[in-house]
Amino acid sequence: MEVEKSEVKNKTVGEYMKLGIICTMINGFGRRGYYNTQEIGLGRELERQGHEVTIYKCVKKTGGESIERVKLGNTLSILYIPVSSFGAHGCLDTAVLSTDLDAVLCFADNQIFLPHIYRFCARHEIRMVPYIGRTHSSSGGVHGFAMNALFHLGTLRWFRRGPAISKIEEVRQELLQLGVKDVKVAPVGLDFSVMKSDFAAYDRAALRREFGLLPEDMVICTVGRMGPEKNPLDLVEIYQQVREQKPCKLLLVGEGTQSEDLKTKIAASKWKSDIVLIDRIPNDQIWKVYATADYFVNLCRTEIFGMAILEAMYYGVSVAALAAPGPSVTLRDMPGHKLCSSYEEIRDWLLAEHPAQEQLRESAARTVQLYNWKPCADTFLSMAVGGTNEHSGHHNILSSSRA
Numbered sequence: 502m503e504v505e506k507s508e509v510k511n512k513t514v515g516e517y518m519k520l521g522i523i524c525t526m527i528n529g530f531g532r533r534g535y536y537n538t539q540e541i542g543l544g545r546e547l548e549r550q551g552h553e554v555t556i557y558k559c560v561k562k563t564g565g566e567s568i569e570r571v572k573l574g575n576t577l578s579i580l581y582i583p584v585s586s587f588g589a590h591g592c593l594d595t596a597v598l599s600t601d602l603d604a605v606l607c608f609a610d611n612q613i614f615l616p617h618i619y620r621f622c623a624r625h626e627i628r629m630v631p632y633i634g635r636t637h638s639s640s641g642g643v644h645g646f647a648m649n650a651l652f653h654l655g656t657l658r659w660f661r662r663g664p665a666i667s668k669i670e671e672v673r674q675e676l677l678q679l680g681v682k683d684v685k686v687a688p689v690g691l692d693f694s695v696m697k698s699d700f701a702a703y704d705r706a707a708l709r710r711e712f713g714l715l716p717e718d719m720v721i722c723t724v725g726r727m728g729p730e731k732n733p734l735d736l737v738e739i740y741q742q743v744r745e746q747k748p749c750k751l752l753l754v755g756e757g758t759q760s761e762d763l764k765t766k767i768a769a770s771k772w773k774s775d776i777v778l779i780d781r782i783p784n785d786q787i788w789k790v791y792a793t794a795d796y797f798v799n800l801c802r803t804e805i806f807g808m809a810i811l812e813a814m815y816y817g818v819s820v821a822a823l824a825a826p827g828p829s830v831t832l833r834d835m836p837g838h839k840l841c842s843s844y845e846e847i848r849d850w851l852l853a854e855h856p857a858q859e860q861l862r863e864s865a866a867r868t869v870q871l872y873n874w875k876p877c878a879d880t881f882l883s884m885a886v887g888g889t890n891e892h893s894g895h896h897n898i899l900s901s902s903r904a
Contacts, residue, residue, distance in 0.1 A: 517553070520547055520602065522543060522554060525612050526590070555577075556578070557598065600627075603627065603628070604882075607629065615631070632668070632881075720794045722818070723800075737751070752790065798820075804828055815868050816865070817861040821846075821850040822840060823844075835864040
């Protein structure tokens with residue numbers, strides 16, 4: 502029998518709670534060992550506010566693995582749970598979930614294996630709140646059609662029964678149109694505990710030499726998955742057009758399904774000696790990429806939020822990004838950065854005079870103010886106790902410190 506909201510354990514805002522964060526996605530989202538993962542960033546903020554938090558992170562089962570628990574703080578831990586999956590959709594066995602949790606936030610999107618988690622929470626009087634950045638499959642063809650159909654038949658029906666959080670206003674509007682009545686907006690945040698706050702004190706010329714770059718170089722960079730949705734091959738093409746008119750270097754960091762094609766394209770380029778490709782870099786060294794660069798480029802037209810864009814803004818790197826759901830929000834009113842409608846606009850931004858440092862510092866300060874995890878944590882905690890939420894509008898009304 503399903504549990505109505507009034508039957509969920511009664512708590513008040515500020516009261517100690519045992520909380521869960523669930524991530525069933527087994528694609529690149531929150532991949533184990535990656536930098537600035539969203540579930541860990543949110544978990545740290547909830548712990549900072551005095552709660553006990555367990556993160557249930559699904560990883561792809563390859564055979565023989567067991568669940569591994571890692572302690573991240575005094576009252577924060579993460580479980581890496583090998584699961585069976587269908588595409589990017591992991592199927593979590595609810596036997597691993599604690600039955601005495603007060604509330605659970607699930608990084609949900611359009612995951613199809615969530616109804617049984619909802620039923621588990623209902624049986625044990627646990628408030629379940631989905632955090633949604635996407636309402637439809639990004640895959641095309643039969644696979645995408647099947648995923649969307651399964652989502653509408655299962656997970657969406659549960660979204661309609663209770664409160665939900667969306668990452669951006671555009672997704673909130675989509676959910677309202679789909680019949681989800683109680684949706685609040687809370688943006689993704691950066692986990693500032695893993696950011697290099699004193700990066701400006703380092704010798705930039707020395708950092709550049711670590712990547713084989715010269716102190717006087719104008720450096721364009723990107724950090725992320727080298728797959729077709731990110732268009733890394735097109736970035737090389739744009740770079741070549743810029744390089745014809747302006748001395749510059751290209752620094753690419755990441756790997757993916759197009760890595761080999763990317764290496765082939767670079768090898769055939771007239772400017773191959775000016776292009777640096779690094780497949781992977783230790784998490785504690787990623788800050789050096791941003792500290793080295795003048796520009797960061799994002800060519801993904803389906804970017805839901807863009808953590809790397811936030812990181813680039815934090816480190817004072819001028820961002821040029823194609824218009825997409827995420828960048829259209831995060832680059833709004835951010836001086837020194839450019840939301841572009843075409844590759845030509847990106848090329849023109851890279852060819853123009855570099856933005857003033859004062860503009861980039863202003864945007865960095867706004868990034869810290871707007872894109873930390875406190876608004877999302879506050880929204881979730883409000884829903885966990887069934888109360889109202891003051892952070893119910895667009896990101897530009899959110900105001901919270903980095904503390």
